[in-house]
Amino acid sequence: MVDDDAVIRDLAEDILVSEYEVMTAFDGQDGWEKARSWRPELVITDLMMPRMHGYELCKLLRGPEGLGGVKILVASSKPFATDKAQALAAGADDYIVKPFAINDLTDKVRKLLSGGGAAKPPPPRPGENSAITSRSSALAAPPKSSVPQPVYVRFWGTRGSCPTSGVRTVRYGGNTACTEVRVGDVPLIIDCGTGMRELGVELTKEFNGRPIEGHIFVGHTHWDHIQGFPFFTPLYNPRNKFTVYSVHGARSSLRTIFSESMALDYFPVPLTSLASKLNFVELEGAVDIGAARVSFQHMNHPGVCIGFRIEAQGKVITYLSDHEGFAKLGGDSDLARRQDAAIVEFARGSDLLIREAQYTEKEYAARKGWGHSTYDDAAAFAAEAGVKRMAIFHHDPEHTDEIMDANVKYCRDLLGKAGSKTQCFAAWDGLKIDL
Ligand SMILES: [Zn+2]
Ligand SMILES: [Zn+2]
Incomplete structure (x- = not known):
């Protein structure tokens, strides 16, 4: 057991x-x-x-x-x-x-x-091999850095599910999930949605010929979280080095999932032709990157999906995208309460919580079981976890700028009624937050 x-x-x-x-x-x-x-x-x-x-x-x-x-x-x-x-x-x-x-x-x-109900094991998948990747290992002491480095977050894509262009979404933006967390000169990138393309352009400008060493954390590999990856141009520069982190996939290794997503049927350049040094790490525990420690927690979403907590320079940033509360979906039980509480603890005391909320309660009624949260869920969560700031994230493609304004106001009202001090806003493509 x-x-x-x-x-x-x-x-x-x-x-x-x-x-x-x-x-x-x-x-x-x-x-x-x-x-x-x-x-x-x-x-x-x-x-x-x-x-x-x-x-x-x-x-x-x-x-x-x-x-x-x-x-x-x-x-x-x-x-x-x-x-x-x-x-x-x-x-x-x-x-x-x-x-x-x-x-x-x-x-x-x-x-x-008694021999019933047995299914045959599946045949080995072609291309699935031992070229998997290194595994992260458990860590002892938290990382220390004597020189204080600035920490900031920049949102490059904040839309969920599907890129959404057009005049109705210009203020919040339409690129899918990509968030940059910077600790000094080291870029940590969370998710590779279509916002990653512009991040690549910006990093190339900023580094201006200096090699880039970046760390890419992938919560899960649904389209809206990986589609920007092949368009991230720093991957094509042999002087750059990137490490992609997530857990093993449900069907195959992390490297295989990325490789298959760039098969010639879908994209003209295969993963193996990317010129930068590219490593894949399947997480088993927290990892230290420079002055930052990154840990993960499983989310309730179809397939394998994890959230991240980044601690650096005394600041805490938690990223929880694509998650449906356990009790909300499966009904109230002691187990569901423990699982929900574990995720609250994971986000406890964050300076910035990046939290998905995709639906109103009314919209949710028709989308229960799709693996997403409501604004009510997010507000209650932020209040319980005692976070300083919450950025609403993973906006529904149907939510225009006007609808988003109303949703943010609704969340703030809920937090106010709950007596919470959490500052709430919606993330938008291009927003930068100093921590
Ligand atoms: Zn998503
Ligand atoms: Zn998803």
Whole structure:
């Protein structure tokens, strides 16, 4: 039983221990090590876990160093159809949504152990190889920098889902997600939506022939978060060096996902032809980049999606895009409350929270399960996390400048009513914030 939530782990153990020998593991990495030494007949695994997520564990268990005929049951609080399909494709035999009824769990376990419900492992994917990337490792002490460096944030794309041009969105802008966090001379880039193109132009101007060493953090790889990548011209300069960070994908490695997105069917220049030095790092924990420490947290969104917390020079910036509250989507339960609280804690005390909010409550009613939040969700979240400033982010393509003005006012009113001191505004393409 592999789960980072101790309550669920203990509960499943209590339920199953009368009939089976049960061993527990606290995350994917721990589960993988224990599964290999203990060789269980069934692995029950969560999806969203630190260090290694459940999709990757499924793939390892089904891989050449895995456990052959082991049965795998994924138990996740993510009810999205995408996650079930991707878990089965990664090698899971069955899927159960948490919190589960005791009988549902025992039925599925019994069925799997009696030989029912087994799916064949998928064939290896062409091109999927061991050229994966380095893995980040856990860190000891926080980074120190003796020289104070200015920290600022610049938004290059703030729209969600689809680029949106035209006169109705000129003030907030229409480029999709791309945010620059600067600590001195080191650019940290969060997400590679279409806003990344202009960032590339600006960096080339600013560095004026000096080599650029940049760090690109990718929350997830839906189109609106990667489409600017091939148009980021500093990638074509052999003097530059970039590192792309995220977690392993649900189906393939981070490098493979980027490589496939630039297959010749979609773009004329393949990833391997980019002239800059390009590394891909699959995160297992926090990483230190110069004076900045970047940690991550899984979000509730179809597929694999993570948010980031950047700490540098005594400032904290949290980026939570593409997230639907656990209790909001799955109903109120102790588990959902713990999961929602974990994300609030992740953002606790931020100087700047960049928080997605895409819908009004009315719009949400028809879009429940799409993996996004409402303005009410964002305001309640910011108040609870006690953040100094909140930038509303990932604007819906249907939200014109006038609608956005009204949405911001609505959020401010909610925060005011809640007695919160959080300053709220909507991010717009080109906005720069000194911290
Ligand atoms: Zn998005
Ligand atoms: Zn998305």
